[in-house]
Amino acid sequence: xxxxxxxxxxxxxxxxxxxxxxxxxxxxxxxxxxxxxxxxxxxxxxxxxxxxxxxxxxxxxxxxxxxxxxxxxxxxxxxxxxxxxxxxxxxxxxxxxxxxxxxxxxxxxxxxxxxxxxxxxxxxxxxxxxxxxxxxxxxxxxxxxxxxxxxxxxxxxxxxxxxxxxxxxxxxxxxxxxxxxxxxxxxxxxxxxxxxxxxxxxxxxxxxxxxxxxxxxxxxxxxxxxxxxxxxxxxxxxxxxxxxxxxxxxxxxxxxxxxxxxxxx
Amino acid sequence: xxxxxxxxxxxxxxxxxxxxxxxxxxxxxxxxxxxxxxxxxxxxxxxxxxxxxxxxxxxxxxxxxxxxxxxxxxxxxxxxxxxxxxxxxxxxxxxxxxxxxxxxxxxxxxxxxxxxxxxxxxxxxxxxxxxxxxxxxxxxxxxxxxxxxxxxxxxxxxxxxxxxxxxxxxxxxxxxxxxxxxxxxxxxxxxxxxxxxxxxxxxxxxxxxxxxxxxxxxxxxxxxxxxxxxxxxxxxxxxxxxxxxxxxxxxxxxxxxxxxxxxxxxxxxxxxxxxxxxxxxxxxxxxxxxxxxxxxxxxxxxxxxxxxx
Numbered sequence: 364x365x366x367x368x369x370x371x372x373x374x375x376x377x378x379x380x381x382x383x384x385x386x387x388x389x390x391x392x393x394x395x396x397x398x399x400x401x402x403x404x405x406x407x408x409x410x411x412x413x414x415x416x417x418x419x420x421x422x423x424x425x426x427x428x429x430x431x432x433x434x435x436x437x438x439x440x441x442x443x444x445x446x447x448x449x450x451x452x453x454x455x456x457x458x459x460x461x462x463x464x465x466x467x468x469x470x471x472x473x474x475x476x477x478x479x480x481x482x483x484x485x486x487x488x489x490x491x492x493x494x495x496x497x498x499x500x501x502x503x504x505x506x507x508x509x510x511x512x513x514x515x516x517x518x519x520x521x522x523x524x525x526x527x528x529x530x531x532x533x534x535x536x537x538x539x540x541x542x543x544x545x546x547x548x549x550x551x552x553x554x555x556x557x558x559x560x561x562x563x564x565x566x567x568x569x570x571x572x573x574x575x576x577x578x579x580x581x582x583x584x585x586x587x588x589x590x591x592x593x594x595x596x597x598x599x600x601x602x603x604x605x606x607x608x609x610x611x612x613x614x615x616x617x618x619x620x621x622x623x624x625x626x627x628x
Numbered sequence: 629x630x631x632x633x634x635x636x637x638x639x640x641x642x643x644x645x646x647x648x649x650x651x652x653x654x655x656x657x658x659x660x661x662x663x664x665x666x667x668x669x670x671x672x673x674x675x676x677x678x679x680x681x682x683x684x685x686x687x688x689x690x691x692x693x694x695x696x697x698x699x700x701x702x703x704x705x706x707x708x709x710x711x712x713x714x715x716x717x718x719x720x721x722x723x724x725x726x727x728x729x730x731x732x733x734x735x736x737x738x739x740x741x742x743x744x745x746x747x748x749x750x751x752x753x754x755x756x757x758x759x760x761x762x763x764x765x766x767x768x769x770x771x772x773x774x775x776x777x778x779x780x781x782x783x784x785x786x787x788x789x790x791x792x793x794x795x796x797x798x799x800x801x802x803x804x805x806x807x808x809x810x811x812x813x814x815x816x817x818x819x820x821x822x823x824x825x826x827x828x829x830x831x832x833x834x835x836x837x838x839x840x841x842x843x844x845x846x847x848x849x850x851x852x853x854x855x856x857x858x859x860x861x862x863x864x865x866x867x868x869x870x871x872x873x874x875x876x877x878x879x880x881x882x883x884x885x886x887x888x889x890x891x892x893x894x895x896x897x898x899x900x901x902x903x904x905x906x907x908x909x910x911x912x913x914x915x916x917x918x919x920x921x922x923x924x925x926x927x928x929x930x931x932x933x934x935x936x937x
Contacts, residue, residue: 366733366740369726373747373811379773380762395779396771438660441653449650457658460666465862466917467669468869470893471910474675474903475668498664501657559755561872566898577757581876584761592771599761603754610753614745 383596384408391592407593408601411583414594417601419572420579424558424602426489427575431496432553435504436546438497443508444538448517458509461502473566480567487569495563500553507552511545512538548616555606576602675907682901695908705909707884708892709916714799715888716868719806724860726807727814732848734815735822748812756809760876763805767791792878798885802877806867814859821855822848857928864924865917889913 378398383391385403390396411417446454476495477486485491515538523533561577568574571582580602583595676695680688699705734741751759766774775788791801825848833843849856871890874880880887880895889909897906 365729366744369730369733370740370744370747372808373744373750375773376762376766376808377750379766380758383765383771391771396773396776398773438656442657445650445653464665464669466865466869466914468890468893468910468913469871470890470897470906471672471914472665472668474680474897474907474910475671476664478680478903479664479668479671494664498660501661501665505657555753559753559757561755561757561875562894566894577755577872580755580757580761584764584876592765592768595761596765599758603758606753606755607749610749611746614749 380596380600383592384600386593388593407597410591411594411598411601414591415579415582415598416571417576417579417598420574420576421601423489423573424576427493427496427564428554428557431493431500431557432550434493434497435500435553436508436550439501439504439508439549440542440546443505444512444534446505446509447512458506461506464502469562473563477566486567487573489568489573492564492567492575495567496557496560499560499563500556503556504549504553507549508542508545511542511549514545515541545616548613551609551613555609558606672907673911675904676911677908678904680903680907682897682903684901688904691904695905696912698905699908699912704884704887704892705912708887708889709912711799711885711887712868712889712913715803715806715874715886716864718799718803719810719867720860720863723807723810723814723863724856727811728818728856730811730815731818731822732844734819744815748816750812751809752812754809756872757876759805759809760873763801763808764792764877767801793882795882795885798878798882802874802886805873805877806870809873810863810867814863817855817859818852821852824855825851857925861921861924865921868917869913 382398382400384407385405386396386400387402387404387406390400390402442457446457480486480488480491480494483491485494519537519541520533523537524530528536559577560575564575564578565581568578571579580595580598583591583598677690677692678688679691679694730744734744754762766772769775769788769790772788772791774791779788789797791797829847830843833847838846868888869890870888871894874886874888875891875894878886880891890913893906893909893913896902896909
């Protein structure tokens with residue numbers, strides 16, 4: 364019974380969002396809204412695309428998220444390998460920094476970044492945002508990947524070496540395949556984080572045609588909080604779908620075990 | 629036999645990385661982090677002691693502690709800190725207990741686990757902006773499901789309560805959203821912590837006739853305590869520093885009643901161009917977090933305050 368209450372609390376806002384997205388304006392204006400739209404319609408989706416450059420925004424988000432996730436993985440995987448295999452002070456310091464860096468308010472980082480990017484003419488440029496996303500997703504990617512490398516027993520690598528495989532060949536043929544699922548999960552997680560990110564995109568992108576999905580969504584809210592509810596809900600729903608789908612794919616690998624493991628050591 | 633020696637040696641050699649190889653592997657990630665994360669952070673701390681502004685032509689000057697003395701005289705600053713603390717505590721504490729309850733329920737009821745898992749994806753994976761938009765629809769005075777539910781139950785006025793614009797309700801309304809948004813992560817983390825609970829101890833305690841509450845106090849709680857401490861501390865920090873959710877819900881309104889520290893800093897930096905002042909605000913936030921965290925962890929880890937608040 365208590366469990367049911369919890370689940371209702373978790374689910375009902377989302378159901379309401381879905382319901383609102385398919386309601387015609389007449390029902391949205393009525394004083395007695397219903398859970399199920401009486402006359403479901405796709406008009407809101409059409410209107411949303413007419414009102415705001417949603418396709419362009421989705422393309423911008425996709426580009427930023429895909430490129431930054433790929434680059435972050437390529438950069439982080441070697442270092443994660445080192446952190447996992449070396450139990451030195453350096454590895455501990457690096458891990459400590461990963462945790463500590465998450466605790467600083469973004470405002471301390473964004474102002475200097477804004478000034479630096481401005482000098483490089485990368486404010487209001489997609490490149491600048493991607494650069495920020497790469498660096499911003501590195502700590503977490505490092506942390507996740509280090510955990511995945513630790514799960515690969517060093518004995519396997521040693522055995523391959525005994526069989527006469529060189530260092531590189533060992534990595535490519537033994538460690539790589541075992542790491543692949545973890546690397547994919549980390550990449551998808553970085554993708555979702557960048558796809559969802561709001562603060563940096565809000566500060567760094569001014570031109571409407573360069574803005575990402577979350578920023579464009581806020582344009583629906585308009586001044587004074589007066590919002591065209593139907594199109595707003597429709598656009599919000601579309602912006603969420605990729606995140607939900609990808610997260611469902613990797614959910615099994617992203618568990619509280621990460622923090623639990625970190626605390627235990 | 630003759631083969632064994634070299635093979636062993638090469639195995640040992642590849643088992644540890646040479647120093648140069650290590651740097652070669654670490655540099656691709658470390659250099660960007662140093663240049664674009666650690667560097668800006670130090671630069672940002674430095675900016676807090678200057679009069680940096682956006683779009684000014686004169687050179688930025690060193691002003692020492694002026695920004696901080698200005699901050700201390702700024703009522704908006706104090707207001708935003710109060711709001712930030714109320715919000716961070718108001719979200720973190722109830723959320724912890726709700727998540728702990730949910731984790732314990734799920735730990736017992738394995739049939740519902742898949743459903744809870746599936747539903748947990750929603751708050752966890754959603755962009756914060758969408759969470760904010762979604763709850764605006766829930767709270768909407770006319771077309772919102774909350775007021776409609778209250779009306780159908782015969783509670784609340786017919787014209788509907790404007791939850792997010794009412795001075796009395798706005799902060800409570802955003803806190804509820806904050807609790808909702810972080811529930812899954814806290815629950816899943818505590819569930820992982822519950823894996824550490826020794827089952828046989830539980831059973832032994834049950835055999836000795838210990839009630840559910842006693843079993844929780846003596847067996848479960850000690851096992852999950854480290855995880856519980858870590859997640860509540862992290863949640864507090866994240867909530868204190870959060871931005872997007874409340875920005876979308878209320879933009880700090882009505883009358884600054886939900887203006888979190890980050891919203892204050894954002895306005896100073898990017899609406900008024902006061903970079904130095906906003907950086908000082910960020911530094912003040914770090915100081916508050918550091919002090920609170922030190923007090924909290926030292927008290928908890930020394931094992932006093934066994935009794936949770």
